[in-house]
Amino acid sequence: MEPSPGPREESAIDSGSSPHRRPVRVEVHGLSKSFGAVRAVDDLSFTVEPGSITGFLGPNGAGKTTTLRMALGLEQPDAGTATFDGTPYPDLPSPVRTVGAVLETAFHPARSGRNHLRVYCRAAGLPVSRADEVLSQVGLADAGRRRAGGYSLGMRQRLALATALLGDPAVLVLDEPANGLDPEGIHWLRGFLRQLAHTEGRTVLVSSHLLAEMEQTADRVVIVGAGRLVREGSITELRSGAQGSGAVLVRSPEAGRLTEVLGAAGFTVAPSEDGRVTVTGTTPDAVGAQAFRAGVELHELRAETSGLEELYFRLTAGQEQYAAAEGSRR
Numbered sequence: 451m452e453p454s455p456g457p458r459e460e461s462a463i464d465s466g467s468s469p470h471r472r473p474v475r476v477e478v479h480g481l482s483k484s485f486g487a488v489r490a491v492d493d494l495s496f497t498v499e500p501g502s503i504t505g506f507l508g509p510n511g512a513g514k515t516t517t518l519r520m521a522l523g524l525e526q527p528d529a530g531t532a533t534f535d536g537t538p539y540p541d542l543p544s545p546v547r548t549v550g551a552v553l554e555t556a557f558h559p560a561r562s563g564r565n566h567l568r569v570y571c572r573a574a575g576l577p578v579s580r581a582d583e584v585l586s587q588v589g590l591a592d593a594g595r596r597r598a599g600g601y602s603l604g605m606r607q608r609l610a611l612a613t614a615l616l617g618d619p620a621v622l623v624l625d626e627p628a629n630g631l632d633p634e635g636i637h638w639l640r641g642f643l644r645q646l647a648h649t650e651g652r653t654v655l656v657s658s659h660l661l662a663e664m665e666q667t668a669d670r671v672v673i674v675g676a677g678r679l680v681r682e683g684s685i686t687e688l689r690s691g692a693q694g695s696g697a698v699l700v701r702s703p704e705a706g707r708l709t710e711v712l713g714a715a716g717f718t719v720a721p722s723e724d725g726r727v728t729v730t731g732t733t734p735d736a737v738g739a740q741a742f743r744a745g746v747e748l749h750e751l752r753a754e755t756s757g758l759e760e761l762y763f764r765l766t767a768g769q770e771q772y773a774a775a776e777g778s779r780r
């Protein structure tokens with residue numbers, strides 16, 4: 451958890467639908483960062499829209515944390531910008547009210563969760579009454595008075611979320627918030643993030659290296675590998691291959707001619723012996739249109755639906771980066 455001190459403001463904040471909170475769009479443009487020979491983030495651009503959950507997906511070492519740290523002004527980029535409605539984090543007039551972040555969870559073990567939050571309130575110039583409000587928001591109203599050192603991992607994650615929510619921010623940036631949560635905790639987190647994004651209209655950016663988790667939580671995903679953008683789009687688009695992300699499976703009694711027609715039209719075609727043809731980098735609509743134009747009979751035409759996990763691995767294959775001394779960084 452990173453402190454995000456802002457200017458002193460003592461006005462009251464309501465959770466839920468605060469009048470001061472307006473939708474904020476996050477824009478990352480051409481962001482790059484190297485650590486020695488490691489290009490952690492490489493000319494990365496994407497956007498995060500209000501009212502939805504965007505999953506920031508990539509294998510270990512893909513550059514997710516570095517990107518989030520740069521967006522929050524904790525790391526200086528070599529090039530590029532990350533802005534919140536056009537303003538970089540360090541220039542926001544009231545950062546704590548605009549962006550809440552959970553990057554790593556560190557608490558003073560002897561301090562109660564409530565005290566931890568009250569310290570943050572004072573540092574950020576927020577009314578200390580916010581501590582109790584956010585504790586009940588994350589379901590820690592009772593546990594808030596106990597020592598944070600005795601909290602379970604799930605409770606720590608909730609406390610971290612509560613800290614991020616103190617300023618009732620329009621944007622939430624969460625780095626692997628489901629790490630170590632049990633299935634019940636993950637279920638709770640999913641519902642909570644949906645409430646924040648879909649009901650309250652906040653902009654939610656959540657990083658993860660697990661596609662399965664994001665598939666159930668996120669509306670959109672930004673997939674990175676080796677610091678570069680490999681795919682950006684909605685889960686539905688990814689799943690259906692509507693953006694040309696997946697493979698299209700076609701079956702035809704004229705597979706040979708179909709292969710020729712599609713090949714001539716510039717598609718990447720892989721015929722198999724049983725009359726099936728796999729076309730990559732396109733959509734069922736485009737393949738169907740070509741076949742129709744050429745008068746080729748089709749018996750089956752569908753997006754490869756089972757392959758989201760496979761697609762993710764394919765997109766990010768071999769793109770993990772491992773630092774020479776992984777344990778010694780940061």
Ligand SMILES: Nc1ncnc2c1ncn2[C@@H]1O[C@H](COP(=O)(O)OP(=O)(O)OP(=O)(O)O)[C@@H](O)[C@H]1O
Pocket residue numbers: 485488489490508509510511512513514515516517659771772773776779780
């Ligand atoms: N402070 C640093 N010094 C040196 N190398 C770093 C530093 N921070 C990150 N790196 C390297 O940059 C690359 C990207 O790391 P980063 O932590 O951003 O990836 P990530 O996608 O968040 O991975 P993970 O899911 O493992 O947290 C890795 O090779 C990492 O070792």
